[in-house]
Amino acid sequence: MPMTQNPKILLTGSRGQLGSDLKGLLEAEGLGVSAFDSRSLDVTDKKQVVDAALKARPDVIINCAAYTKVDLAEKERERAEAVNAGGVENIVNAAEKVNAAVIHVSTDFVFDGLKSTPYLETDRANPLGVYGETKLQGEELLRRYPRHIIVRTSWLYGASGPNFVKTMLRLAADKAVLRVVYDQTGSPTWTKDLAGALALAAKGAGNMPAGVYHYSNEGVASWYDFTVAIIEEAERYAGPFKCKEILPILTGGYPTPAKRPAYSVMCKDKIKKALPDLKIPHWRVSLRKMLAELYGKAGA
Secondary structure, eight states: OOOOOSSSEEETTTTTTHHHHHHHHHHHHHHHEEEEEEOOOTTOOOHHHHHHHHOOOOOOOEEOOOOOOOGGGGHHHHHIIIIIIIIIHHHOOOHHHHOEEEEEEEEEEGGHHHSSBBBOSSSOOSSSSSSHHHHHHHHHHHTSSSEEEEEEEEEEEOSSSSHHHHHHHHHHOOOOOOEEESSSSEOOHHHHHHHHHHHHHHHHOOOOOOOEEEEOBSEEEHHHHHHHHHHHTTTTTTTOOOEEEEEOGGGSSSOOOOOOOSSSBBHHHHHHHHHOOOOOOOOOHHHHHHHHTTTTTOOO
């Protein structure tokens, strides 16, 4: 999918934790960005999306808009489908009118987590809940459009917006003991690292072919391992926490409305080959950087 090195970009979901980091990065690189959050552009409104594209005339549309409330989606299927599937369909329609490429962010939740080796892009999708089902619907709609790049990611966290890292920090400040699931495994991913990969894709580095790609930070952890690291790293800046003990528990000990894949590790060989300039840090290195940013000590 050849593109110019300085494409004009239309970005949706620009106030989310990923979108806000991506917007800042694209602007810092001097790229022309027309950024829209959910208040300025409702992706479920076909006319709004088309009008925005016709006005911006982008070379690339990057879709970071998504319904991501995994548990609530079990009750709000219609809303999740409207955003995660209908929104993608509207973006494809707009992209066709201006001949723009579409880069879309998807999720590890399209898989059932039954594998024990990293998921390939060609592995069969089998989502366990509404969130994953609607994200897969969006993927399938986008694949009909020739100029598409789908980037699946996992366990996202960033300095802005709600996420697992910030939840654990809040709980650790209030509770002496935390109980965290240890039988779900994946790769924590910093939004700033993913934003860098999306920016490279937008610039067409390596003439990135259309298709599905996997991206996460390097390394593997359980939610328990991740929590231990979060508290250890955060104590550099905010400790000591009230939490003095973190106990590993099975998924059954923390029931949720939506099932989660037990194994979410994804193979990144394809995106590394397509983007030879892409550098992917280990998740703990990136966690340390994110926490430094969160606590206002980016140079620490």
